Amino acid sequence: MSQSNGAVVNQLHRDDLGAKLGMWVFLFTEVLLFGGMFLVYAVYRFQFSDLFKLAALELNTGLGTFNTIVLLTSSLTMVLAIVAIQKNKKNLSLFYLASTIGFALIFMVVKYFEWSAKFSHGIYPGSEELLNRQNGEILFFGLYFVMTGLHAFHVIIGVIIIAVLMVFVYKNKIVHDNYVKLENGGLYWHLVDLIWIFLFPLFYLIH
Amino acid sequence: MEHVNTEHKTHSHGYGIYVLVWLALIALTSITVTVAGVDFGKLALPIALFIAAVKSALVINYFMHIKFEEPIFKVFLLLSGTTLLVIFILTFFDVFYR
Secondary structure (H helix, E strand, C coil): CCCCHHHHHCCCCCCHHHHHHHHHHHHHHHHHHHHHHHHHHHHHHHHCHHHHHHHHCCCCHHHHHHHHHHHHHHHHHHHHHHHHHHCCCHHHHHHHHHHHHHHHHHHHHHHHHHHHHHHHCCCCCCCHHHHCCCHHHHHHHHHHHHHHHHHHHHHHHHHHHHHHHHHHHHCCCCECCECHHHHHHHHHHHHHHHHHHHHHHHHHCCC | CCCCCCCCCCCCCCCHHHHHHHHHHHHHHHHHHHHHHCCCHHHHHHHHHHHHHHHHHHHHHHHCCHHHCCHHHHHHHHHHHHHHHHHHHHHHHHHHCC
16 A cells, blocks of 8 residues: 555545435436425325225235235345345345345345236226226326326336346455445435335325 | 445444334334224324324335435435425315315
């Protein structure tokens, strides 16, 4: 660790604080994107509270609860992957990242079964069955498909991001004293979890 | 080992605290599911939202590490949260007093 002139060369400019702040700005744009939809939900739930309750009975609360736990657990493994890399345990970190992807895939499989069950009952956006119902129910299912659909899209993007992060860890691009990429990937993943924390009671737990 | 640039002050926590937060999140999930089965009438939605808010606070503070970050992160979060709240309140005024 010489302080000689030569050592200056490998000191590339690095600003972890700036990188994270930038990530938070992006997360806020995501919150605005979903926030707009939550706003639409709030207004229509106020207008059609009885029909929202009626429509929500058709969602599978058990599967919703299961998926909530799966996503919360994936958030835990994500944060543990950062702790592992801080402690310079590369393989453990890779294991936790792989687990996070595993939980994300379980989430998507459950979502697939949920949506196919709805489709097989003729409930999908613009379906004849749905359009014959009252406005409140059409709105509920419209919001359900758009909001959980956009959320599921974020889960898929998250899987891709975490897979890329795994490659970085594997190639030692993310190491114990330089892991801001992993932290930012984690922030994205936790946001996905955060959105689900609100989607779950608003869609699955109305009685 | 020395770095001249801004970088991590490693607040290295063990695995333990995160497992505890996770347990709390799971507990809150089962509470919100159980409470949904009880008929609280008009209170049901505020209760569900309150529990979701507590869960969010745990995720933001611990998993997203805000509790241990520089003050600038908290200021930013407060600013963006307030912005969202203002948008909601203004819209509700428009909808409810139309």
